[in-house]
Amino acid sequence: MNPTPLISLSDAETTLESILLIIDVFIVLSALKMLWHLSVNRSLANRARAFSIQHRYPLKKILILGDSTAVGTGADRPEDTLSGKLAHDIPQITIHNRASNGARVRDLLPTLQSIGSACYDLVIISIGGNDIWHLSSPTKLERQLSIILDWANRISTQHVILLGYSNIGSAPLFPRWLRRYLGRRALRQRDIFRQAAHAHHVKFIDLLTADSTDPFRQKPGVFFAKDGIHPSSAGYHLWYKMM
Numbered sequence: 001m002n003p004t005p006l007i008s009l010s011d012a013e014t015t016l017e018s019i020l021l022i023i024d025v026f027i028v029l030s031a032l033k034m035l036w037h038l039s040v041n042r043s044l045a046n047r048a049r050a051f052s053i054q055h056r057y058p059l060k061k062i063l064i065l066g067d068s069t070a071v072g073t074g075a076d077r078p079e080d081t082l083s084g085k086l087a088h089d090i091p092q093i094t095i096h097n098r099a100s101n102g103a104r105v106r107d108l109l110p111t112l113q114s115i116g117s118a119c120y121d122l123v124i125i126s127i128g129g130n131d132i133w134h135l136s137s138p139t140k141l142e143r144q145l146s147i148i149l150d151w152a153n154r155i156s157t158q159h160v161i162l163l164g165y166s167n168i169g170s171a172p173l174f175p176r177w178l179r180r181y182l183g184r185r186a187l188r189q190r191d192i193f194r195q196a197a198h199a200h201h202v203k204f205i206d207l208l209t210a211d212s213t214d215p216f217r218q219k220p221g222v223f224f225a226k227d228g229i230h231p232s233s234a235g236y237h238l239w240y241k242m243m
Contacts, residue, residue, distance in 0.1 A: 050097035051078040053087045058094035062086060063115070063155070065108050066126035069165070069239075070099030074230030082126065085240045096120075104130045105144045112151040123156045125149075128165035128193065129229075132185045142192050149200040161243070162197045164190050166207040166231075170217035173228035183211075205243055 050064075050071045064070050064083050072081025079088060083097045098111050105127055125148070131141055152160045168174075169183020190208050197204035209215075215238060216223045216231075223235035231239060 049078065050099050051081050051083040051087070051095070052097045053083075053093065053095045055092050055094045057092065059092040060090060060122065061094045061120045062096070062122045062124065063118075063120040064095060064097040064099055064124045064126070065111060065152075066099045066124075066163075067103040067128075067130055068099070068101040068230060069129065069163075070097065070124070070126040071101055072236065073101055074225030074227065074232055075236050076233045080233035080236055082124070082236060082240055082243075085236070099126070102130060103127065104134065104136060105141055105148060106136075108148045109144070109151065112148065112155070115155060119155055119157050121156070121158045123152045123160045124163070125152065125161065126163040126165075128189055129168055132165065132168050132182055132189055135185070138188065138192060141189070142196065145192065145196045146200070149196055149202050153200060153202070160200075160202045162193060162202050162204050163239075163243070164193050164204060164206040164208055166216060166239070167209065167211070167214055168229075170211070170214050170220070171229045172220050172224060207239055207242060 062083075068074075070082065072078060072083065075081045075084075078084045083095050087093060087095055098115075100107070108125070108127065149160065149162070165186065167183055168186050169179040169181075171179065171182075174182060186208060190206065194204050194206070196202075211217055216235065220228075223232055223238060224230070225232045225235070
């Protein structure tokens with residue numbers, strides 16, 4: 001006598017279909033959420049303007065290079081960005097902000113070459129998030145960064161600061177499974193940045209913190225802008241304090 005199956009074939013098929021439906025719904029909802037965040041991202045990027053200030057008799061001249069984090073995309077006001085805070089805290093200063101939204105490490109060389117023979121007391125570079133997201137080759141990234149830091153040292157009379165991107169894996173923009181992958185890439189990229197900075201005698205400021213102590217992960221609604229990837233005004237303030 002054949003034993004009675006615990007579940008019929010039709011019931012198993014129904015269960016499988018239900019599971020697949022749930023997975024499909026989850027994927028669609030995740031995609032819609034990401035598309036919404038990206039639309040907000042475009043809106044914020046279109047409104048953002050790199051904050052610069054020109055003093056007639058500056059005591060210090062600062063050059064800022066990088067991506068949207070150097071522009072200050074996501075901040076409520078230009079004064080809340082990294083360059084805005086520097087202008088507030090350092091009197092009689094000139095800041096030339098040549099950052100641009102979407103920039104990757106490879107995009108900085110043409111900007112540096114266009115500066116010519118100008119000299120600055122301080123060069124600040126905030127870059128790397130787009131290289132993580134675009135899966136830039138580590139080998140190419142290392143080579144490009146070496147060239148960039150060499151150029152930055154030539155035009156700086158005192159210091160060059162390289163900011164290490166915070167944990168992109170904590171950004172609400174990305175689905176949870178993708179955050180873990182991007183988080184691992186962020187760790188690998190941090191090592192590349194740290195080693196390049198050391199080789200070129202550049203100050204490296206690591207903005208990446210462990211998941212258990214990451215303020216952006218603990219309070220995403222506070223430290224992330226509405227697009228779920230850029231820092232908010234509070235996020236930039238946190239970065240500035242770490243500098």
